[in-house]
Amino acid sequence: MTETRFNNLDFLRAFALLAGVLLHALSLYLEPIDGSEPRPLAGILFFWIHSWRMPLFMVLAGFFTCLSLSKRSTRSYALNRLVRLGGPLILLWVAIPAVDESAAQMFKWPDLVSWIMSGGQFTLRLDHLWFLYYLLIFYALVLALKALTPQIFDSIVNLKLNFLTLSLFWLPIITFFAPWAKPIGGVQADFPTTVGELKVGSMLFMLAFFIIGMQLFNNQAILQRLQVKRFWITAIIYSSFISIGVMAWGIMKDSPFVFSSTPEMWVVNALSTFASLFMVLAFIGASSRYILVGGPILSWFVKLSYPTYVFHLVFVYSIGAILLLSGLNATLVVIGSFLSGVIGSIVIYYLLVWYTPLDWIFNGYKNSKFKLKIIGSTNNS
Numbered sequence: 001m002t003e004t005r006f007n008n009l010d011f012l013r014a015f016a017l018l019a020g021v022l023l024h025a026l027s028l029y030l031e032p033i034d035g036s037e038p039r040p041l042a043g044i045l046f047f048w049i050h051s052w053r054m055p056l057f058m059v060l061a062g063f064f065t066c067l068s069l070s071k072r073s074t075r076s077y078a079l080n081r082l083v084r085l086g087g088p089l090i091l092l093w094v095a096i097p098a099v100d101e102s103a104a105q106m107f108k109w110p111d112l113v114s115w116i117m118s119g120g121q122f123t124l125r126l127d128h129l130w131f132l133y134y135l136l137i138f139y140a141l142v143l144a145l146k147a148l149t150p151q152i153f154d155s156i157v158n159l160k161l162n163f164l165t166l167s168l169f170w171l172p173i174i175t176f177f178a179p180w181a182k183p184i185g186g187v188q189a190d191f192p193t194t195v196g197e198l199k200v201g202s203m204l205f206m207l208a209f210f211i212i213g214m215q216l217f218n219n220q221a222i223l224q225r226l227q228v229k230r231f232w233i234t235a236i237i238y239s240s241f242i243s244i245g246v247m248a249w250g251i252m253k254d255s256p257f258v259f260s261s262t263p264e265m266w267v268v269n270a271l272s273t274f275a276s277l278f279m280v281l282a283f284i285g286a287s288s289r290y291i292l293v294g295g296p297i298l299s300w301f302v303k304l305s306y307p308t309y310v311f312h313l314v315f316v317y318s319i320g321a322i323l324l325l326s327g328l329n330a331t332l333v334v335i336g337s338f339l340s341g342v343i344g345s346i347v348i349y350y351l352l353v354w355y356t357p358l359d360w361i362f363n364g365y366k367n368s369k370f371k372l373k374i375i376g377s378t379n380n381s
Contacts, residue, residue, distance in 0.1 A: 006067070007294040008287035009060055014305030016057040018342070020128065021312045023049050025338040028320045029330055033102045039330050044244055050188075051243040051272060052279035054131060055209045059280055061135060062213025065142065066157060074143050080364070081139045085132045087361030088310045089195075092129055093122070099314050101321035107314075124195035128313050133195060134203055138210050156211065161219035166212075171277060174208045178269035181205035188257070209280070216284075226285030235282035242275040307349040307362045312341035319344075 026049075029042035068077050098108040114120035126133055146153040159165070180201025182189050190199045216222065226232065246268055250257035259265045291298075320337030328336070353359050359368040 005294060006063075007298060008291035009063060009284070010294075010302045011291050011298060012056065012283060012287050013060045013064075014302045016053050016060070017305040017309040019049050019053050020309055021316060021341045022334075022338050023053065024128070024313060024316045025320060025334045025341065028101070028317075028324055028333065028337060032324060033321060034325055042330065042334065044247065047188075047247045048240060048243050051276050052239070052283070054189075054206065055276045056280045056283055057131065058206045058209035059213035059216065059284070061138075062210040062215075063217045064213075065139070065210075066214045066217035069146070074147055078139070078143050081136070084361055084364065085136050085139070087358075088129055088306075089126070089132055091310065091358075091361075092127060093124060096311065097314060098125065098127065099317045101317040106318060106321065126191075126193055126195065129310065130191045130193070131206075133192060134206055135210075137203070138207060142214075157214045158218050159215050161212070161215040162222055163225070166277065166281070170208065170212055171274060174205060174277065175266075175270045175273045177201055177205040177208065178273045179265055182269065182272070223284070223288050226281055227289035228285070229289065232282040232285035232289075235278040235285075239275040239279040239282065242271050243279075246272050246275070303363055303367070304346055304349060307353060308342055308345040310362075311345040311348050315344035316341035 023046060026042045026046040029039040030046060031038060068080075072080075093111040094113075095110055097110055099106055100108070108114070109117065109120070111120075111122045111125065115122050142153070145156075181199075181204070183201075189202050189205070191202055192199050249268065250259075253259065259268055316337045319340035320333060323333040323336045349362075353362065355369045357368075357370055359370060365371075
């Protein structure tokens with residue numbers, strides 16, 4: 001297993017990151033800055049993607065954690081995670097401006113620049129990279145558990161994972177955390193905005209999916225069952241129907257997404273959690289069935305997905321605001337802002353990252369063009 005390349009899961013990880021670019025493009029029409037009414041279709045697509053995207057990413061992160069730990073030492077992996085997850089957060093504070101498309105001054109200086117120029121507060125903002133903050137916490141917990149109590153670590157990651165344990169063990173646990181994680185009607189999750197802030201409910205909710213991913217690595221037989229077409233097609237249809245139904249139910253309330261009774265809150269969170277879990281399983285199953293080999297296109301897609309997600313927000317919101325205020329059709333605005341986020345980020349990557357040590361953050365030292373030249377080394381092989 002340690003030598004296998006999981007091309008399908010590499011694709012899904014990149015897909016989840018780029019779905020986040022589309023998510024932010026759609027968010028322009030949740031509360032449009034031109035004062036127009038929100039677009040129902042944009043809201044449906046936004047909350048549908050939101051229902052599965054980050055749970056999917058956390059499952060994949062847990063899976064690849066176990067894969068990496070099977071190949072390298074705990075110390076080596078800890079350093080790798082610190083660089084590759086902490087690096088983008090440092091870039092956010094040092095070089096990436098904050099953007100508010102609804103403000104008169106759309107762009108705000110990065111924390112470090114603002115602090116140097118005017119003595120502004122160093123907020124250590126997280127913005128769209130909040131999930132890296134959670135992952136750093138998860139990795140610290142997992143690696144400490146592995147180093148200090150390896151027996152407990154092994155018992156957790158080797159727990160039998162099948163449809164029975166997913167339905168009778170994990171689904172109730174995630175549902176229990178859901179009202180705490182999603183205080184707004186089982187739809188919109190509550191995430192931290194700065195380092196030091198913890199939203200315990202959403203953190204535990206995401207941690208559950210992360211652990212499921214770790215267990216999936218040690219129970220890969222279930223992948224054969226997930227890729228059965230009858231399962232993943234049915235799961236996608238029913239999970240999508242449930243997600244859209246939950247959103248419609250929330251909109252129809254007297255106060256949108258305010259569920260007055262405790263039973264209602266539990267029902268809506270149970271439904272949304274079921275949809276999230278089985279949508280994640282369906283995506284893993286479909287990718288396992290159809291993405292069997294890698295190639296240059298997939299490698300390029302995977303390589304650029306991480307830097308694209310890190311840099312995209314400035315382009316999506318600034319270009320999107322310009323297009324929206326110009327009076328363009330909403331579909332064209334969403335497409336244009338999405339493409340600007342992708343293309344702008346790729347340009348930034350190739351101009352400022354590709355052949356520099358910064359690429360160690362995004363693609364690791366081994367896969368980067370820039371390598372340290374060791375004194376005394378020769379080119380002779």
